[in-house]
Amino acid sequence: MRPLLITVGSRGDVQPYLALARGLLAAGHRPLLAAPRRFEALVAGHGVEFAPLNDEMLTLRDSAKGQGVRAAITAARSVKPMLRRLLDDQATLAAGRADVVIHHPKSLGGPYIAEKLGVPAVAGLLLPLYLPTSAFSSPILPVRVPRALNRASWRITSAVELPYRSAVRAWRSAALGLEGGLRTVTSLVAEGGVLHAWSPHVLPAPDDWPAAAHPTGFWTLPPDDGWTPPERLARFLDEGEPPVYVGFGSSVGDAPEALAATVVEAVRLSGRRAVLATGWGALRPGAETDGVMVIEEAPHDWLLPRVAAAVHHGGVGTVAAAVRAGVPQIVRPFMGDQPFWAARLHRLGVAPAPLAGRLTAEHLAAAIESAARLAPAARVLAGRVAAEDGVATAVARIAEHAASHT
Template sequence: MRPLLISVGSRGDVQPFLALARGLLAAGHRPVLAAPRRFQPLAAGYGVEFVPLSDEMFTLQDSVKGQGVRAAITAARSVRPMLRRLLDDQAALAARPADVVVYHPKSLGGPYVAEKLGVPALAGLLIPLYVPTSAFPSPIFPVRPPGPLNRASWRVAAAVEAPYRSTIRRWRTEALGLQDGFTPLADLVKTGSVLHAWSPHLLPAPAGWPPSARPIGFWTMPANDTWNPPERLAHFLDQGEPPVYVGFGSSSTGDPELLTAAVLEGARLAGRRAVLATGWGALRPGAVADDVLVIEEAPHDWLLPRVAVAVHHGGVGTVAAALRAGVPQVVRPLLGDQPFWADRLHHLGVAPEPLRGRLTAARLAAALENAAELAPTARMLAGHVGAEDGVTAAVARIADCAGSRT
């Protein structure tokens, strides 16, 4: 089987597709992963065939983070030509043989490449986006609506795509030669095949979802047994009690110095050592005390099992890593689907109430103390999540989908 995998976005969007590609390779298939050029070295390290896509849009996003509304508006004027170049790179994929296409909706072009190839398409969703339910609102809906409006909130995914629809329609005709029958991406996903790649122990399928929409488990990279921590990190961990981990991944805030000050003082008030991962700049520490270690990043599967509490933004990739590590979590959600997962973790009993609004040292210290009491529940849930194999389940579904074509 020759699966074509297309993912676009940050590392949190691409790494699960790389895990899926490795699973397909291990099962004897010949996957190709198409993703932004910046991830080519990552794929090469795992022996996955890789096709680079334009990453201009994401470089632009990186450059305007934290620079205010005016910079964002100026950058937005450049998005359409960049999007067209990204789509053109995807159109070139149609020249490759493939039996099935698995795509991230952020690619925008994935299902139309499958249409050109005449092969089945599967949407790989790392969070629920398109299959509606009245049980809970869309995770990306900006506010929490009254219960009766939950189902209506799921229209937001189509609204996010709508500004680019004319560009996609034109590209579909000009680059792929597909003249008739254009269907918006949101409708294609809703009526087509989908792989929901999160743990059912984190969020089970609500009543009313078809069996094909049930979550199959996280797409997780195998533990990297060859990674060696920097000596200063290994030494810090060995010096005393497990520290708290604080990291906000690729998220950013308007005032990283203020957030960092609250984090440092909150850890001190709670009597905790801390490892701060600066990531993409949400934290910007200067000089720190001896009981704080600052790093840029470290593999979550290595570091999180060695900490007492994970403090983070609520991105589903970090949520998954902390669940597998069996550590309680403290979540300061910043945007998008993060408030949704923060509420879900609190409901499951592995995190105190989310720290919405302005983060203060006192609030963080209290949350750290509350989180420590949730460690037994976190360890129990880790046993359930660790027993799942979302990649193997996805490989079987993909094989069935490709096989149904022949």
């Protein structure tokens, strides 16, 4: 089988697809992974065939790093010509051969490449996005709604596509030569099927989803045994009790210095040590203080098993890494699906209530103390998730799906 995998976004969007490609390769298939060109070395290190995609939007994002919300909005206004170049790179994939296309929704072009090739398309989803349910509202809805409106709330997914629809329509016609009206990604996914790449122990399938949509388990790479921590980080971890990890990933805020000061004060009030990861700029600490180590980033699969708790933004990649590490979590959501995962972790008993609204040092310190009492539940959940093989389950479903369309 020749599976074509298309993903766009940050490392958190690429790494699960790389794990899936590795699984397909190990099963005797010949996957091609198309992803932003900056990840070529990462993919090559795992022996997976790679097709580079334009990554100007990631470069633009990096240029706004740490500049706050206003800079992020300004950067977003420059996206349209970059989007066309990204789609054009995807169009070149239609010149090759594929038996099935597995696409990240951020790619925008994935289902239309499958349409051009005449092969089935499967959406590989890291969060619930396209299949409505009455069990819970859409995770990307900015507010929670009464249960009676849960199913209706999923219509927001089509609205998210609206800003890009005209560009995709023009590209589909000009670059792929496809005629007829443009069908939305939402309708194409409903027809082609999905792979839900999270653990059923974290979020089980609701009763009104078909069996084929049940979550496979997380798609994870094996630990990177070749990564060596900076000496100062390794020494800090060895010098005392496991610290608290604090990092907000690619989230941004208007006052990164104030947020960092709040975090440092909360750590002091809790009587604990901490590792602060500055990430994309939501945290901008000043000089290091006693008991606080500042880094830009470190592999979660290496670092999180060495900490006492993880304070983060609620992105599903960090959620998954912390669940696997068996550490309690404290979530300060910023946007998107982050409040959904924060509420879910709290319901599972591995995180205190989400930290919404204005964050104070006192509230965060209290949450850190509450989280410490949840460590046994976090270890139990980690054991259950460790028994899953999400990649193997996904590989089997892809093979079944491709076979059913031949």
